Amino acid sequence: MAQQFVTIDYIVFALYAVLILGVAMYMSREKKGHVKNSSDYFLASKALPWWAIGTSLIASNISAEQFIGMSGSGYAIGLAIASYEWMSAAALLIIAKYFMPIFLEKKIYTMPQFLERRYDNRVRTVMAVLWLLVYVFVNLTSVLYLGALALNTIMSVPFIYGIIGLALFAALYSIYGGLKSVAWTDFIQVAFLIGGGLITTYVALNAVADMYGGSGPVAGLVEIFNQFPEKFDMIIEKGQIMIPDGEGGTRDAFQDIPGISVLVGGLWVANFAYWGFNQYIIQKGLAAKNIKEAQRGLAFAGYLKILVPLIVVVPGIAAYALSDGALSPSDKAYPYVLQLVPVGVRGIAFAALIAAVVSSLAAMLNATANIFTIDVYKHFINKNVSETNMVLVGRITSFTALLIAFLVARPLLGQLDQAFQYIQDFTGYITPGVVVIFIAGLLWKKGTANAALWTAILTIPLSWVFTALTDIPFMNRIGIVALILAGVFITISRLETKEDHPKAVHIYKGLFHTGTVFNIMAIGIMAILAVLYIFLW
Numbered sequence: 001m002a003q004q005f006v007t008i009d010y011i012v013f014a015l016y017a018v019l020i021l022g023v024a025m026y027m028s029r030e031k032k033g034h035v036k037n038s039s040d041y042f043l044a045s046k047a048l049p050w051w052a053i054g055t056s057l058i059a060s061n062i063s064a065e066q067f068i069g070m071s072g073s074g075y076a077i078g079l080a081i082a083s084y085e086w087m088s089a090a091a092l093l094i095i096a097k098y099f100m101p102i103f104l105e106k107k108i109y110t111m112p113q114f115l116e117r118r119y120d121n122r123v124r125t126v127m128a129v130l131w132l133l134v135y136v137f138v139n140l141t142s143v144l145y146l147g148a149l150a151l152n153t154i155m156s157v158p159f160i161y162g163i164i165g166l167a168l169f170a171a172l173y174s175i176y177g178g179l180k181s182v183a184w185t186d187f188i189q190v191a192f193l194i195g196g197g198l199i200t201t202y203v204a205l206n207a208v209a210d211m212y213g214g215s216g217p218v219a220g221l222v223e224i225f226n227q228f229p230e231k232f233d234m235i236i237e238k239g240q241i242m243i244p245d246g247e248g249g250t251r252d253a254f255q256d257i258p259g260i261s262v263l264v265g266g267l268w269v270a271n272f273a274y275w276g277f278n279q280y281i282i283q284k285g286l287a288a289k290n291i292k293e294a295q296r297g298l299a300f301a302g303y304l305k306i307l308v309p310l311i312v313v314v315p316g317i318a319a320y321a322l323s324d325g326a327l328s329p330s331d332k333a334y335p336y337v338l339q340l341v342p343v344g345v346r347g348i349a350f351a352a353l354i355a356a357v358v359s360s361l362a363a364m365l366n367a368t369a370n371i372f373t374i375d376v377y378k379h380f381i382n383k384n385v386s387e388t389n390m391v392l393v394g395r396i397t398s399f400t401a402l403l404i405a406f407l408v409a410r411p412l413l414g415q416l417d418q419a420f421q422y423i424q425d426f427t428g429y430i431t432p433g434v435v436v437i438f439i440a441g442l443l444w445k446k447g448t449a450n451a452a453l454w455t456a457i458l459t460i461p462l463s464w465v466f467t468a469l470t471d472i473p474f475m476n477r478i479g480i481v482a483l484i485l486a487g488v489f490i491t492i493s494r495l496e497t498k499e500d501h502p503k504a505v506h507i508y509k510g511l512f513h514t515g516t517v518f519n520i521m522a523i524g525i526m527a528i529l530a531v532l533y534i535f536l537w
Contacts, residue, residue, distance in 0.1 A: 005155065005346055012347025016192060016355070020185050021173050027184040028177030037387035041178035041394055042109055042370045043287040052183050053297025056284045057275075058304045059186035060363035062193060062356045064146035066312045068153075072331035074309075074316025076243040077253045078231035079536065082309035083262040086529055089302035091271035093522045096285075096298035099276050101511050102442055104291050111279050111438075112375040118441040118503050119449040126456050127437075128375040130430060131279060135368045137412070138426045139280075140361065140405035145413045147357035154335050154350065159410070166357055167406050174362035175398045178391070179287055182362045189355040190304070196352025197311025199345060204318035204337040211322065221314070224321045231317050234536040235259055244329060258473035263533075266479030273431040277438045280367030292515055299521035306528055361402075368401045369394035428474060432482035433459025436489050445504035451492035455485050 039045055048056070073081040108114045112131070116124035148162035157165075174182050205220030212223045225232055230241070241253035261267065275281055275298075288294035312334075319333035327336060341349045373394045378385050385393070433455050440447040462484060466477045514522075 005350075006343050008344045009347035009350070012344075013351050013354075016347075016351040017169065020188060020355075020358075023188060024173030024177050024181040024185045028181050036178070036391050038109070038373070038390040038394075040180060041391045042366065042373070043283070044178070044180040044183050046287055047289055048183055048284065048287045048293065048297070049289060050293045050296035050300055052187055053284045053288055053294060054300030054304060055190040056183040056186035056363070057281060057297070057301040058308070059189045059193065059355070059359035060280055060284070061360070062308065062312070063143050063360035064150045064353065064357050065142070066308070067197075067353050067356055068146065068150050068331050068334050070309075070312045071316035071319070071334035071337075072329070073256070074231075074313035075320045075327065075333035076316075076330040077236070077241055077257060078228075078233060078317060079309065079313060080234050080236050080253075080257045080262075082313050083234065083257065083267065085305050085308045085313075086532065087262060087267050088271045088275060089305040089525050090529060091268065091275055092298045092302040092305070093525060095272070095276040095282075096295040096518065097512055097514055097522075099438075099442060100285050100294045100298065101291055102505055103282070103286060104288070104294060105511075108286065109374045110371050111277055111282065112371060115437070115441070115452070118505065119437075119447075119452045120503075123437070123449055123452045123456060124375060124379075126453065127434075128371055130456070131371055132368060132376075134427060134430065135280070135364055135371075136401050136404050137408065140364050140368070140401060141409045141412055143357060143360050143364065144405050145409040147354075147361075148409070150335075150353060150357070153332075154338060154353070163406060163409060166354075166361065167402055169354075170358045170361035170365065171399065171402055174365050175395050175402075178394065179283065179366050182359070182366055183284060183287065185362075186359050189359040192348070192351045192355040193359075194304075194307065194311060194352075196349045196355075197315075200334075200337055200341055200349045200352075201311055201314050201318070203340050203342070204315045204322070207337075207340050208318050208321050220318065224317055228317070228321060231320065232536055234533055235262070255473045256475075258475050261473070261475050261479065266475040266477065266482070269435050269478050269482045270428070270431055270475070272439070273427075273434045277434050279371055280363040283363075283367055283370065292518070295514055295518045296521065299518055299525065302525045303521070306525065306532075365398040365402060366394075369397040372397045428478055429460045429463040431459075431478055432463065432485050435482055436485045440486070440489055440493075442505055443507075445500040445507075446493050446497070447489065447504075448493045448496045448501055450496060451489045454492055455489050458488060459485060 070081055070084075103114065106114060106117060108117070110128075112124045112128035115127055144163050144166060147166045148157075148159050151157040151162035151165075152159050173185060202217050205217035205224075206215075208220035208223055209215055209217070212227075214220065214223060233240070236253055236257045237259060238254045239252060242250040243253050244250060258265070285294045285298060288297060315337045316330075316333040319327060319336045323336060327333060338346070338349055373390050377393050378390065382389075436455050437452045441452065459481070462481050463477065466472065466481060470477070472480070
């Protein structure tokens with residue numbers, strides 16, 4: 001389903017690439033006489049304003065798996081898949097109010113660094129190694145693979161050229177400039193991402209309206225709602241929707257969106273792990289000018305998350321209406337609607353997709369470099385490393401991680417029917433342990449280092465046991481394993497001591513105070529979510 005691009009499309013895309021690289025190089029400059037240090041490279045000199053934080057969070061989050069994978073899920077399941085986006089908006093508010101004040105007060109660079117300050121060096125090391133393996137062999141690899149797959153599907157770009165092109169593009173502007181280049185260019189990336197995505201959504205809904213004799217995107221959305229009301233159910237019951245399993249049969253969509261669990265179950269665990277304790281995400285908050293900017297930035301990201309389903313889920317639902325459900329596999333939905341975009345505008349829509357991929361790659365590269373440099377190299381190899389050499393080590397680490405991801409992408413993911421499931425399976429194994437260790441460390445003074453260590457050790461085998469021996473939905477598995485690990489953590493801590501841990505976080509009056517602007521933004525997000533779920537229940 002390759003698209004026919006014309007000269008103007010290529011020109012638009014080329015201008016986008018030149019703009020991103022130009023801004024990245026400009027923002028990478030240092031004042032005369034100032035040598036880039038680790039704070040500049042890994043935390044953008046701790047000078048990010050709220051709007052840069054919010055847009056960078058979204059740019060790091062949205063990638064090919066959203067455009068291709070979530071559109072496919074929208075096609076197969078409907079708007080219910082938007083819970084992944086909308087519930088994360090609520091989680092961002094909790095993270096902003098209760099987690100960010102502690103992280104910023106501790107003046108940390110990385111998440112493993114916090115674990116040593118709260119527990120001990122063993123917990124820091126275990127989690128640092130685990131995160132490095134996940135970032136290189138799961139996150140970077142899958143984003144490269146899915147991005148190249150999207151290029152191949154949409155433009156017939158040979159897979160190997162696609163993966164090389166994406167890797168080089170991300171490397172050119174992120175490895176040299178560090179987080180400052182990533183964060184400031186992400187504002188432009190998000191403009192393309194949302195702008196191009198909205199164009200695609202507009203065209204798709206307009207086409208639906210035309211098919212039913214109407215006109216305009218609103219009429220198209222109304223027609224889809226009238227013709228296929230089941231696509232707008234936010235809470236799915238068991239057996240309600242059967243979807244293709246990729247092997248010629250069908251499976252229950254309840255396995256992906258298990259009813260009320262999206263509101264009160266394991267999705268909260270996944271959201272806290274991803275938005276609150278994931279280095280390449282929370283690093284943007286750590287780089288804030290101050291706590292107010294960090295909290296407003298996370299709230300702004302919450303509003304953008306509410307908007308995201310309009311550009312990644314609704315096109316998939318529109319594709320279902322336009323094709324009468326005849327597309328197979330479902331992941332063809334986004335390429336299908338992209339071919340409806342007029343010649344001359346496809347370059348913008350395509351730039352949106354590429355912006356999503358390379359901005360995620362850039363964030364992951366910087367986070368990988370940050371953890372390796374701070375938690376491995378400086379901590380174990382050269383404790384007296386200079387600031388200049390830390391930046392050099394970070395650049396070498398980024399390049400090495402990208403090279404490894406490039407080499408293993410196809411061997412690891414090439415034989416899988418659902419590459420997106422590869423991400424969910426592996427990250428979902430460590431998610432419960434991460435959340436228990438961090439939330440207990442942040443908010444419970446009696447948690448011990450041994451409890452944290454055993455929680456880290458048990459999270460993967462426990463998750464594997466539930467996967468191998470049960471058929472419960474992925475989201476429910478995360479929630480149940482998290483509860484079991486919480487019990488393990490509390491039991492070990494209580495058996496060791498009844499006293500507060502000497503490294504416990506000091507909670508004092510005013511620590512969780514939030515300003516008027518953030519409070520108004522938070523009320524707005526919760527009101528919007530309440531309306532959406534009440535209306536679409």
